Amino acid sequence: MPDCPHFSADYSNARAKFLAACAAVNIPYTTYVHPNLGPSGESLCTDCVCFGSETAERVLIVTSAVHGVEGFCGSAAMTAWLHSGDCMQAAEGTRVILIHALNPYGFAWLRRVNEDNVDLNRNFINHEEMLPDSTAYGSLHSKLVPQRWNEDVAAGIRRMLSQHVARNGLLSMQALVCSGQYQHRDGLFYGGTQATWSHRVLKNILRSSTATAKHIVLLDFHTGLGTYGTPELICAKPADNCVKNWFTDKLSCAQLGNAIGPKLSGTIGYGLRQAAPAANVYSITVEFGTYDVYRVLLAIIADNWLHLRGHVQSEMGQRIKQEVRSSFYPDQDDWCEPVLKRSQCILNEAADGLAAI
Numbered sequence: 289m290p291d292c293p294h295f296s297a298d299y300s301n302a303r304a305k306f307l308a309a310c311a312a313v314n315i316p317y318t319t320y321v322h323p324n325l326g327p328s329g330e331s332l333c334t335d336c337v338c339f340g341s342e343t344a345e346r347v348l349i350v351t352s353a354v355h356g357v358e359g360f361c362g363s364a365a366m367t368a369w370l371h372s373g374d375c376m377q378a379a380e381g382t383r384v385i386l387i388h389a390l391n392p393y394g395f396a397w398l399r400r401v402n403e404d405n406v407d408l409n410r411n412f413i414n415h416e417e418m419l420p421d422s423t424a425y426g427s428l429h430s431k432l433v434p435q436r437w438n439e440d441v442a443a444g445i446r447r448m449l450s451q452h453v454a455r456n457g458l459l460s461m462q463a464l465v466c467s468g469q470y471q472h473r474d475g476l477f478y479g480g481t482q483a484t485w486s487h488r489v490l491k492n493i494l495r496s497s498t499a500t501a502k503h504i505v506l507l508d509f510h511t512g513l514g515t516y517g518t519p520e521l522i523c524a525k526p527a528d529n530c531v532k533n534w535f536t537d538k539l540s541c542a543q544l545g546n547a548i549g550p551k552l553s554g555t556i557g558y559g560l561r562q563a564a565p566a567a568n569v570y571s572i573t574v575e576f577g578t579y580d581v582y583r584v585l586l587a588i589i590a591d592n593w594l595h596l597r598g599h600v601q602s603e604m605g606q607r608i609k610q611e612v613r614s615s616f617y618p619d620q621d622d623w624c625e626p627v628l629k630r631s632q633c634i635l636n637e638a639a640d641g642l643a644a645i
């Protein structure tokens with residue numbers, strides 16, 4: 289475990305620290321109780337704290353654990369920010385909303401996806417319209433969702449992916465595998481065919497908190513892509529580049545192809561734009577790197593196999609869970625310390641930038 293006290297060993301611990309931080313600054317929170325339980329029978333909840341003027345024209349929204357197991361980082365960032373008092377300063381003239389564990393199921397069960405195998409950051413499409421085309425992913429689906437799991441299978445998938453990267457580049461492989469698919473409910477990066485529990489909770493929060501907003505900044509904390517312990521701030525659209533002078537760290541744009549990840553469908557930033565069509569929305573994914581892309585992808589593929597065809601309590605199951613946790617949360621000081629430091633800067637810089645609009 290790292291020395292940093294704001295990082296946690298598991299979801300329940302992270303939740304307790306966040307709620308204690310809310311209590312320390314005397315701010316009430318709202319709890320949304322998930323219908324499922326965690327692996328130890330614990331309640332699963334999304335907790336939301338809002339402070340600052342309810343009629344503010346500027347709103348800063350911070351989300352964590354959209355991809356469940358990635359929540360260790362966002363949770364620590366929010367908890368530390370609450371304790372620092374900087375968030376109280378940010379709330380002068382700005383409405384600040386911290387949403388802890390938007391996908392509590394994934395956080396507690398150490399999964400990137402939710403209880404329905406849905407990638408929440410691909411779920412914010414308009415489900416009444418035609419679903420995005422999933423043909424490209426479909427051509428690889430059977431190879432990415434194997435019947436059996438062992439070292440040879442993993443090595444074969446790694447070989448297939450690296451051959452594609454050698455021919456077409458990393459972004460092309462990521463776009464093919466990771467950008468979001470809507471056909472294979474047992475597959476990877478599945479966006480679902482209806483709004484999930486977490487999707488509905490977020491829309492609920494947004495409806496009541498953005499009615500008077502003219503400018504909204506969303507900082508959505510993720511891990512697993514990029515250089516170890518280093519953040520990249522990924523904007524969904526080039527227009528968001530009006531925020532380019534706010535931050536010390538690298539700012540990129542998925543649509544322009546200069547980011548560490550591909551263009552995605554159904555992100556929560558898109559959901560925010562739908563919920564607050566009259567506001568200027570600056571949606572920023574804060575992505576902290578961990579390990580190389582093949583290791584992280586193979587951890588996701590193994591976890592998908594495990595929940596589909598394996599046994600979580602088996603020896604192999606526990607090994608896979610440990611690898612998923614490590615891939616998204618290197619719980620040691622050389623990762624946690626820079627992540628916490630940069631996350632506090634990013635939160636303060638976003639608050640300052642928003643206040644100056």
Ligand SMILES: [Zn+2]
Pocket residue numbers: 355358510511512
């Ligand atoms: Zn993520």
